[in-house]
Structures are given as C-alpha cells and as structure tokens.
Amino acid sequence: MYSPNExxxxxxxxxxxxxxxxxxxxxxxxxxxSAVMSPGKPRKRRLDSxxxxxxxxxxxxxxxxxxxxxYVWSKIESNIKDVLRSINADVFDEIGRxxxxxxxxxxxxxxxxxxxxxxxxxxxxxxxxxxxxxxxxLVFTKNIETVDDILTFxxxxxxxxxxxxxxxxxxxxxxxxxNGIGGCLRAFLRQLLMxxxxxxxxxxxxxxxxxxxxxEKPVVVIIEDMERCSGALLSDFIKMLSEWSVKIPIILxxxxxxxTDAPANVLTSRALQYLSTxxxxxxxxxxxxxxxxxxxxVKNCAGFSVGHKVATFLRNYFLRQDGTVTSFVRALKMALxxxxxxxxxxxxxxxxxxxxxxxxxxYEDLANLPEEVINHAFELPSYRTYSVNxxxxxxxxxxxxxxxxxxxxxxxxLWRSRLMCLHEAGRYHKVALLDLYLxxxxxxxxxxxxxxxxxxxxxxxxxxxxxxxxxxxxKAEVTNQVIRKIRDLPAAKLSQLLKSWEGLTRGTVxxxxxxxxxxxxxxxxxxxxHKAELxxxxxxxxxxxxxxxxxxxxxxxxxxxxxxxxxxxxxTLAGQTIR
Numbered sequence: 164m165y166s167p168n169e170x171x172x173x174x175x176x177x178x179x180x181x182x183x184x185x186x187x188x189x190x191x192x193x194x195x196x197s198a199v200m201s202p203g204k205p206r207k208r209r210l211d212s213x214x215x216x217x218x219x220x221x222x223x224x225x226x227x228x229x230x231x232x233x234y235v236w237s238k239i240e241s242n243i244k245d246v247l248r249s250i251n252a253d254v255f256d257e258i259g260r261x262x263x264x265x266x267x268x269x270x271x272x273x274x275x276x277x278x279x280x281x282x283x284x285x286x287x288x289x290x291x292x293x294x295x296x297x298x299x300x301l302v303f304t305k306n307i308e309t310v311d312d313i314l315t316f317x318x319x320x321x322x323x324x325x326x327x328x329x330x331x332x333x334x335x336x337x338x339x340x341x342n343g344i345g346g347c348l349r350a351f352l353r354q355l356l357m358x359x360x361x362x363x364x365x366x367x368x369x370x371x372x373x374x375x376x377x378x379e380k381p382v383v384v385i386i387e388d389m390e391r392c393s394g395a396l397l398s399d400f401i402k403m404l405s406e407w408s409v410k411i412p413i414i415l416x417x418x419x420x421x422x423t424d425a426p427a428n429v430l431t432s433r434a435l436q437y438l439s440t441x442x443x444x445x446x447x448x449x450x451x452x453x454x455x456x457x458x459x460x461v462k463n464c465a466g467f468s469v470g471h472k473v474a475t476f477l478r479n480y481f482l483r484q485d486g487t488v489t490s491f492v493r494a495l496k497m498a499l500x501x502x503x504x505x506x507x508x509x510x511x512x513x514x515x516x517x518x519x520x521x522x523x524x525x526y527e528d529l530a531n532l533p534e535e536v537i538n539h540a541f542e543l544p545s546y547r548t549y550s551v552n553x554x555x556x557x558x559x560x561x562x563x564x565x566x567x568x569x570x571x572x573x574x575x576x577l578w579r580s581r582l583m584c585l586h587e588a589g590r591y592h593k594v595a596l597l598d599l600y601l602x603x604x605x606x607x608x609x610x611x612x613x614x615x616x617x618x619x620x621x622x623x624x625x626x627x628x629x630x631x632x633x634x635x636x637x638k639a640e641v642t643n644q645v646i647r648k649i650r651d652l653p654a655a656k657l658s659q660l661l662k663s664w665e666g667l668t669r670g671t672v673x674x675x676x677x678x679x680x681x682x683x684x685x686x687x688x689x690x691x692x693h694k695a696e697l698x699x700x701x702x703x704x705x706x707x708x709x710x711x712x713x714x715x716x717x718x719x720x721x722x723x724x725x726x727x728x729x730x731x732x733x734x735t736l737a738g739q740t741i742r
Contacts, residue, residue, distance in 0.1 A: 227510035227536075228503045235467075236499060238516050239459055243492060246458045248318055250446050255322045258300055258443055262328060262414055265298035266381040269412040297405050299415040299438040301389075305447045306420050309388045310489045315445065316387045316418055329355060329382045335391035344399050351384065365407055372411050381412045389417040390425050398434035405437040448486045453586075453596040455488065459495070461579050461600065467512055468575065471604040473498050478597055508540055511568070525568055529561040540564055578603075580668045587663045588737060589645040591656060598641045608642075649734040657730060658685060677736055685729050 302319075304312050313334075320330040337350040348363035356371055372382070384404070386392065404413050415438070419425045423442065426435060446454075458464060460474075469477070477494050484490030503509045514528045529537070541559045582603050586596045602608060652660065661682050668675040 227513075231510055231513045232499065232503055235503075235512050235516055236496060238464060239495065239499070240492075242458050242464045243455055243488075246454045247314065247451060247488070250451055250454050251315065251318065254302075254443055254445055255319055258302070258319065258416070259323060259326050261300060261441055261443075262323060262326070262381060262383060265414050266412055269298070269381070269409055272409055296439040297401060297408055297413065297415050297437050299417060299440045301417055301419050301423070301426065301440055301442050303419050303423075303442065303444045305445065306487065309391065309418075309420065311448070311451075311487050312387050312418050312420070314489075316385050316416075319416070320383075320385055323383050327380050329380055330385065331355060331382070332385045332387065334386075335388045335393075338392040338396045338400070340393050340396065344396055344403070347396060347400055348403075355382070365403060365411075369407060369411055381414050383414050383416060385416045385418075387418045389419055390421060390429060392429065394429045394431070397429065398431040401430070401434045401437050448488065449595055451488055452481065452486075452491065455491065456596050456600055457583070457586075461582060461596070463575055463579070464516075467502055467506070467509065467515075469498060469502070469604075471601070471606060473501070474601050474604050478601055481597075507543055510536070515568070526562055526565040529564050529568075532561070537561055537564060577671050577674075580671050581674065583667045584664045584674075585642065585645055585737065587667065588649055588660055589641075591652065591660075592645070592648055594641060594645055599645070602642050646734055646737045649737055650730045652730060652733075654685075654729070657733060658682075661685070661733065674736075677739075681729070681732050681736060684732070 302316075304315065306312055316332060320332050323330050331351055331354045333347065333350055337347045339346060342349075345363050348365070349360055352360050352363055352368055355368065360367065368382075372378070386397070389397070401415070404415070407413065417426070426438070426440070430438075460469060477491060477498060480494035481487075481491040503512075511529070514525050538559065541563070582599060585599055585603075586594070589596075589599060649657070649660075661678060664678045665675070665682065668678060
C-alpha cells in the first residue's frame with residue numbers, strides 16, 4: 164500500500180510487482196490464434212516464468228540446510244524415544260512380570276471352560292467360589308500434565324503386546340458423561356474387535372475371547388489418566404469388568420499423576436472393593452529430562468552444540484510448561500530451526516549425524532561439497548581462531564576442514580566427559596544435569612574461570628586455601644555446590660564416584676591418569692588403615708592401658724586425616740575439570 168501523498172506506481176512497476184502472483188492457465192484456441200500482433204501496435208513485454216537464478220554459494224548452502232533439517236530432527240526424535248524407552252525399561256519389566264503373575268493367579272481360580280456358558284457374566288470357578296477382584300496396577304507418573312503420559316503408556320502397551328497380551332489404551336476422553344458407560348465400552352471393544360459397534364455389550368468380548376484359543380492370553384486395559392476420568396463412569400466400568408474378571412481375565416493398569424490417595428478420591432467405595440492394587444513408580448520428569456539432555460545435547464548425537472542463550476531458552480520453556488518432556492522437545496525443534504538458519508556451517512550436520520560415534524575421516528563427504536562452500540568455512544572466525552592457536556598454515560581444502568572437524572569433536576568429547584563427572588558427583592545431592600549444563604555454557608563464568616586461573620598461577624596454586632571462595636565465583640552456585648560437597652562424601656561413596664569418573668574419562672588421557680592416581684592412593688591408604696587396625700587389635704589384646712589408648716586414638720585420627728586428604732584431592736580434581 165502507498166500513502167495518499169505518494170504517487171501511485173507506474174504501469175511498468177505495477178506489472179513487475181504483480182508478476183509473481185499471476186496464475187498460468189492453459190491457453191484457449193482463440194487466444195492462440197490471436198497471438199500474432201498486428202504490425203502497427205506496440206507489443207507488451209511477455210510475462211515469462213521467473214528468471215533462472217545462478218546457483219551461487221548462498222543458494223547451495225540454503226538448499227543443503229533444507230535437506231539437513233528432516234534428517235537431523237528424525238535422528239534427535241529417535242534418540243529421545245530410545246532414551247524414554249530405556250529409562251522406563253526396568254519398571255516396564257516389573258509391570259510385565261506382575262501381569263504374568265496376576266494372569267496365572269486368575270487361571271488357577273478358573274475351572275474348565277464351558278463354551279455354552281462363556282457369554283454369561285459371573286465366572287465359572289473351581290470350588291464354586293466367585294472371584295470378582297480386578298488385579299490393578301497403579302502407575303505413578305509424577306507429571307503435572309498428562310501430555311507426556313500418552314507416549315509413556317503407548318510404549319507400555321507395545322511392551323505388553325510384545326509379551327503376548329491383548330492391550331487396550333483408554334483415556335479420560337472416553338469416560339465423558341456425554342457418552343456414558345456405553346461410550347467407554349465401545350472405545351474398549353473397538354480396539355479389540357477392530358470393528359465399530361452400535362450396541363456395546365461385554366458379552367461380545369466374551370464371545371470373541373472364547374474363540375480361537377484366546378484363553379492363553381490376558382486382556383490388559385490401560386487407563387492413561389485416572390484422575391481426569393468421570394469418577395461415576397469409571398466406578399461403573401470397574402464394577403462391570405469385575406463381573407467378568409475370571410471368564411475374561413482382565414487386568415487393569417491406571418496412570419496416576421499425583422498421590423496414592425488418588426483412587427480413593429476418584430472412585431466410589433464400592434468400586435474400590437473390586438480392586439486388588441499394586442503400585443509402580445516411573446522416573447520423575449527431572450530424571451527423564453537429565454537422560455534426554457545427556458543423550459541429545461551433551462553426547463552431541465545430532466552433530467551440533469547449543470549456546471548459553473539457547474540452553475536458557477530450553478530450560479525456561481521446560482519450566483514454564485509444567486516440566487513436560489513434550490514441551491522441551493517442541494522447544495528443541497525450534498532451536499534446531501534457528502541453528503540451521505543462523506549457523507553458517509550447519510549444512511555439514513548431515514555428515515556428522517551419518518557418522519555418529521564412528522571415527523573415520525569425513526574427507527570423502529566434504530570433498531563432494533562445492534569449492535566455494537568449502538572456502539567459505541575457512542572465512543569463519545571459529546576456524547581462524549583454531550588456525551592461529553595451532554599456528555596452522557596448511558592449505559585450505561577439504562582435508563583441512565576434515566582435520567578441523569575432528570579436532571572439534573575431540574574437544575567436545577573432553578568437555579562432555581568433564582561435565583558428566585560433575586553430574587556424577589551431583590547425583591548424591593539430586594543436582595539436575597540441565598542446571599550444570601547451563602552453567603557450563605555461560606560465557607561470563609568461563610571468562611571468570613580464566614581470570615581466576617591466572618591469579619591462582621601467580622599467587623597460590625592450591626584450590627583448597629578457602630573452600631568458601633573456591634573459584635571466587637558467586638554466580639556458579641550449582642557447580643560450586645557440587646564440588647564443595649565432594650569433601651563430605653563417605654569413603655565408600657567417594658570410591659564409587661572415582662570408579663564412575665574412571666569410566667567417563669576413558670579416552671581423555673590427562674584427566675584419566677589423575678583419577679587413576681587418586682584411586683591408587685585411596686587403595687594404598689585403605690591397606691595402611693587395615694594394617695593399623697590389625698596392630699591396634701593386637702595391642703588391645705596384649706595390654707589395654709592408657710598408652711595404648713592414646714596410640715589407638717592417634718591411628719584413628721590418621722585414618723580420618725587420610726580420608727579427608729582423599730576427599731580434598733577429589734575436590735581439587737573436580738575443580739580442575741572446569742578450568
């Protein structure tokens with residue numbers, strides 16, 4: 164739009180402005196015949212399709228980036244699913260064993276199956292008794308929102324199907340007062356019978372279950388969000404299922420987000436009497452988030468690292484969305500789009516993702532890139548810094564870029580191992596990896612550590628002169644807290660921590676050697692302490708007098724001093740890892 168004070172565009176400009184919006188139609192015969200213009204009339208410029216743009220380096224990079232996004236994101240998404248599946252694996256195994264045990268108990272109560280009575284409700288059982296209890300697993304998710312539970316219970320359903328169970332997943336939407344008990348029953352039957360049913364009746368399920376030898380498998384009903392269901396409808400549903408609990412061995416699994424009192428708050432007292440409950444607890448959202456951060460960002464599965472601002476955005480988005488993994492994944496997807504659009508070298512991510520943890524050279528893949536794209540990489544400040552630091556005057560080609568990427572990967576692995584060492588120490592105090600990760604990326608803290616390192620070299624190399632001013636940094640609260648509390652670890656936990664550090668630092672020779680040295684010192688100290696204890700016991704048996712008591716106390720003080728020395732050395736080593 165142009166303002167009234169401005170002149171409207173000329174015909175030529177207007178024609179150019181409208182050209183991208185023309186819609187091309189197939190020409191009619193009359194228009195084709197009149198295409199030849201008379202000699203006396205001026206001929207308008209022909210509106211051809213958009214002119215061909217020469218394929219320069221910018222367009223090449225943009226095209227490569229467009230190809231990279233779906234490839235890299237699918238890798239990230241797959242890793243996240245694997246992490247969540249792995250973190251719940253132990254609990255899923257427990258639930259699977261419980262389902263098997265419950266099914267065996269139901270079968271032990273059931274007598275010979277009479278097909279003529281299979282569509283009648285109350286079960287035929289041995290000894291003439293009625294068993295109307297529903298084996299029920301209460302799975303506590305610890306989530307405020309149920310959006311994460313959908314994926315969790317979907318994975319649980321697949322896990323139980325792989326064990327030979329018939330599985331039905333039902334949500335609170337199926338227990339709406341509008342549709343009544345018939346609505347949730349139809350949703351239940353639809354998943355098993357695989358057909359739409361107008362008149363829902365459990366006898367249809369009984370007929371289906373009695374056919375084709377289905378008696379060898381249990382029917383597992385998963386209610387994803389128990390607290391959001393209509394209490395009256397869910398109570399009626401449970402009562403109805405209990406009437407068929409042996410004839411159709413139905414086992415109930417209910418997701419609970421809050422407390423163990425939730426079933427009593429939702430169900431009627433009569434419905435509660437039909438349940439024989441067991442409890443299972445999934446990992447907390449914080450634990451799931453730590454696992455995702457480690458797998459996707461720290462281990463660098465997608466070939467890129469995020470900066471401090473992006474990490475802050477991810478953390479804040481996660482916290483503002485009630486700590487759901489789904490919200491974090493959504494924010495991570497936005498961060499990837501931003502990464503690809505702003506980072507000049509992001510087009511090489513596909514090469515890095517293809518390789519994963521493989522250490523072979525990327526030279527062949529890089530050599531296939533256009534020469535102008537390779538040259539552009541060497542103009543970036545990051546490569547110039549790398550070249551100056553290494554005093555490198557090598558020829559600028561694909562081989563040089565390959566060496567630079569390999570060095571970058573080596574430095575990232577070193578950084579990753581040190582961060583995970585801090586996280587291992589923080590596990591004893593439930594420190595979140597996301598908080599440590601955020602502080603590790605903070606450029607202000609990095610610059611402060613460099614300045615402090617210079618002061619320490621000039622004045623005092625000991626980090627233990629004042630534990631309250633470990634790095635003279637007030638901002639890195641989480642990191643400093645983790646390091647300070649290493650001093651308070653008991654000998655057994657310290658030994659376990661060093662064992663974890665040993666595994667995390669394999670491949671980083673300098674840090675690994677220091678850890679091994681500290682471990683050997685601890686072992687040597689333990690041997691001396693053990694010999695001292697034997698000597699003390701011998702002295703006790705020979706002569707228990709005041710002199711010997713002083714001798715024993717002196718040995719104990721020495722043992723405590725040795726333990727403090729080991730803790731201090733571990734604390735010093737942890738401090739050196741962030742330098």
